[in-house]
Amino acid sequence: MARYKHYDYQQTKMIPLRFTDQAQPGTFEYTLNHVVENELGLGVFKSRYRNDDNGAPACYPAVLPEIVLFA
Template sequence: MARYKHYDYNQTKMIPLRFSDQIQPGTFEYTLNHVVDNDLDLSVFESRYRNDYNGAPAYDPAILL
């Protein structure tokens, strides 16, 4: 299984901002986030990454979408 860099929408950034507080239900951004996290099958990307035991963790395709 591919290793990905950890990300968390609830983490704070350089400015005190949480992504989950910025998107509101009913908006395009909220819907897009829901579709990427819950409806898309991103397993096609798993076979591309060969960093199970060596190499740096990759960015999760969900965060790139």
């Protein structure tokens, strides 16, 4: 199983805001997050990570598409 860098929408690092407090149901950000996390087939990206035993943790595959689509 691939190892990913830890990310948490409840985090308060860097910016004193939490994603779950800001992205309320019905907003574009909430919908974008839901679509990327639940509707897109990210399995093709997940299958390419081979850092189970060694190597640095990778960014979770859903993070970059969310950033690109939001921009």
